[in-house]
Amino acid sequence: MRPLSLVPLLLLPLLAACTDQRATFEINGGAHSLTLIKITTLPWAKRAAYSVVASRMPDCARRHAMPDAGLRARFEVFSPGNDAWILRQASRMYVVETRTCEGFARLDAEPEGGLGTLMGTFETRGGNLVFVPAPGSEDRKPKTEDSQ
Numbered sequence: 001m002r003p004l005s006l007v008p009l010l011l012l013p014l015l016a017a018c019t020d021q022r023a024t025f026e027i028n029g030g031a032h033s034l035t036l037i038k039i040t041t042l043p044w045a046k047r048a049a050y051s052v053v054a055s056r057m058p059d060c061a062r063r064h065a066m067p068d069a070g071l072r073a074r075f076e077v078f079s080p081g082n083d084a085w086i087l088r089q090a091s092r093m094y095v096v097e098t099r100t101c102e103g104f105a106r107l108d109a110e111p112e113g114g115l116g117t118l119m120g121t122f123e124t125r126g127g128n129l130v131f132v133p134a135p136g137s138e139d140r141k142p143k144t145e146d147s148q
Contacts, residue, residue: 047070
């Protein structure tokens, strides 16, 4: 066996360290949801690329990129109502909507009416990205356009 033919085998562990993890917050069943995507490209990376997919099928779905954050970043999900969702990661906040799935913006400050009801948190547990519902959130239905 020639030494050059071993190069792809030696690089294989580097490819195995790349990850694409996803976790979903189901709003009113799987057809209405927010999905957080976390992508790492190098095994020694300390940060990951994050994006959120707003989806209300069959009407809309759209992926929105967010700035890179730490591998163990937590994103809290709040429901202020009317198919709007606020994601808070440390001091950064973003609003995304699932009425048309087009709206996405970074918030400079907390909205006047507050963040809304905490629905849960996207976080890393056991090396996997998961959505953890807030205690009692099963009893509190988010105020969406469908439920008003």
